Amino acid sequence: MYCMENGMMNTVCGDPFQRSNNLWKKWSHSTVLQTSKVISDCPGDMWKYDVMTTIGPFYWNRQHSKVPLQNSVLACLWTLSNQESYRGVADRFNITKSTVCLHLHEFCSLVTTYLSHHISWPTGQALHNSELGFRAAGFPNTVCAVDGCHIPIVKPHCENPVAYINRKQFYSVVLTGFCDSKRRFCHVNVGHPGSWHDARAFQLSAVGRLLDEDPQSLVPEGMHIIGDSAYPLLPQLMRPYRDNGHLTARQRRFNQKLNVARVVIEHTFGLLKTKFRRLKCLYMKNIANISTAVTACCILHNMCLEEGEAIEVDEQVEAADNRAPHPQNQDAVLHRNQICDLF
Numbered sequence: 102m103y104c105m106e107n108g109m110m111n112t113v114c115g116d117p118f119q120r121s122n123n124l125w126k127k128w129s130h131s132t133v134l135q136t137s138k139v140i141s142d143c144p145g146d147m148w149k150y151d152v153m154t155t156i157g158p159f160y161w162n163r164q165h166s167k168v169p170l171q172n173s174v175l176a177c178l179w180t181l182s183n184q185e186s187y188r189g190v191a192d193r194f195n196i197t198k199s200t201v202c203l204h205l206h207e208f209c210s211l212v213t214t215y216l217s218h219h220i221s222w223p224t225g226q227a228l229h230n231s232e233l234g235f236r237a238a239g240f241p242n243t244v245c246a247v248d249g250c251h252i253p254i255v256k257p258h259c260e261n262p263v264a265y266i267n268r269k270q271f272y273s274v275v276l277t278g279f280c281d282s283k284r285r286f287c288h289v290n291v292g293h294p295g296s297w298h299d300a301r302a303f304q305l306s307a308v309g310r311l312l313d314e315d316p317q318s319l320v321p322e323g324m325h326i327i328g329d330s331a332y333p334l335l336p337q338l339m340r341p342y343r344d345n346g347h348l349t350a351r352q353r354r355f356n357q358k359l360n361v362a363r364v365v366i367e368h369t370f371g372l373l374k375t376k377f378r379r380l381k382c383l384y385m386k387n388i389a390n391i392s393t394a395v396t397a398c399c400i401l402h403n404m405c406l407e408e409g410e411a412i413e414v415d416e417q418v419e420a421a422d423n424r425a426p427h428p429q430n431q432d433a434v435l436h437r438n439q440i441c442d443l444f
Contacts, residue, residue: 147408148401148404148405148407148408149174149175149178151404152174152178152212152216152401152404153170153171153174155215155216156174156208156211156212156215156216157170159211159214159215160173160211168196168200168204172194172196173204173208174208175194176190176194176196176201176204176205177204177205177208177209178401179193179194180201180205180379181205181377181379181394181397181398181401182376182377182378182379183378183379184378184379184381184382187201187202187384205394206390206393206394208397209390209393209394209396209397210393210397212397212400212401213393213396213397213400216400216401216404217400219400219403219404219407220286220287220288220289220399220400220403221287222287222288222319223244223245223281223287227281228244228321230281230282230283231243231244231245231281231282231283232244232282232324233282234281234282234283234365235282235327235362235365237282238282238361238362238365239358239361239362240327240358240359240361240362240363242323242324242325242440243282243324243325243326243327243339243362244281244319244320244321244324244326245279245280245281245282245287245326245327246279246280246326246327246328246362246363246365246366247277247278247279247303247308247326247327247328247332247338247366248277248278248299248328248329248331248363248366248367248370249275249276249277249278249299249302249303249331250275250276250278250370251267251269251273251274251275251276251295252273252274252276252291252380252383252391252395253271253272253273253381253382253383254272254273254274254382254383254384254385254386254391255272255382255383255384255385255386256272256386257272257386257387257388257391258386258387259388261294263296264294264295264296264297265294265295265296266295266296267295267296268296271295272295273295274291274292274293274294274295274388274391274392274395275291275292275293275294275295275297275299275302276289276290276291276370276395276399277289277290277291277293277299277302277303277306278366278369278370278399279308279326279366280365280366280369282365283406284365284368284369284372284406285369285403285406286369286399286400286402286403288306288307288308289395289396289399290302290303290305290306290307290308291391291392291395291396292388292389292391292392292395293305298331299331299332300331300332300333303328303331303332303333308326312335312337312338316335316336316337319337324337325337325338325339325436326338326339327339327340327359327362327363328340328363329341329360329363330343333430334430334433334434334437335430335433336430336432336433336436338433339359339436339437339440340359341355341356341359341360342355342356342437342441344356351441351442351444352441354441354444355437355440355441355444358444369402372402373398373399373402376398376401376402376405377398377401377402379394379398380395380398383395
């Protein structure tokens with residue numbers, strides 16, 4: 102409904118479409134304000150303020166849009182925490198879809214650059230606390246647990262997208278994660294193709310290379326990392342005995358205790374995908390952006406734990422492949438047998 106006044110076409114005040122548009126804008130603005138109020142009232146969400154204050158000085162509004170830092174951070178956190186479409190997020194926060202995408206990539210990049218210290222290898226008191234946790238779970242002298250999981254993605258833009266199709270026939274990247282006994286990530290490696298075996302992704306991670314070059318810089322003498330049968334047996338990396346039907350009682354007990362202690366990394370992946378549901382399928386096509394987004398979620402996961410935020414675990418995690426055989430390391434075999442004799 103329009104009228105002509107002084108040669109100009111103006112919207113009539115009673116136009117229902119205009120009233121609807123105004124109500125929508127008010128509702129969207131109200132949603133942002135209510136979300137901010139929830140954060141300010143909830144002590145467990147104070148980590149979000151830490152994110153804002155840390156990345157604030159480095160925040161660069163690429164589109165020079167009138168989106169305040171706080172609203173941008175809230176929109177990005179909402180996007181990572183839900184599976185809502187980018188269009189839905191844009192409507193919710195009264196911004197454009199392109200703004201959501203650009204701000205999300207920038208936000209994840211800033212988190213991985215300026216908050217990466219929240220993922221650190223356990224040393225000193227942190228190492229002692231982690232070892233106590235694994236000891237209570239039945240497997241002493243453990244630094245951390247390692248495992249891999251698939252992050253589903255859409256067909257990526259790269260030279261060989263077929264390499265990202267895993268054995269379950271969907272596109273994915275491998276997240277190799279190391280966590281302590283408190284479900285806190287100690288190290289993550291993201292971005293290798295979904296068709297890769299866990300062991301290959303592990304060997305190309307920073308931890309895998311250091312274990313090959315200077316193992317005691319990561320794992321003190323007499324201690325170890327624990328993993329499943331996907332990983333090679335090393336003096337600093339314990340895996341279960343292969344069950345050939347002839348295991349001794351002690352070997353079966355060793356496997357049971359290791360698997361009970363190792364399940365913490367599976368719970369960690371479950372927590373991660375429960376809190377950041379966008380990881381159930383990332384609609385990104387650039388591998389670098391995918392790796393940055395997943396790493397940012399792992400950092401934010403640790404920040405949530407530091408605030409003591411309670412999260413229900415989602416047990417449905419896509420495990421990576423663990424079928425490849427590994428050559429025997431005789432020193433590692435001897436070390437594993439010595440541990441087995443203690444059970």
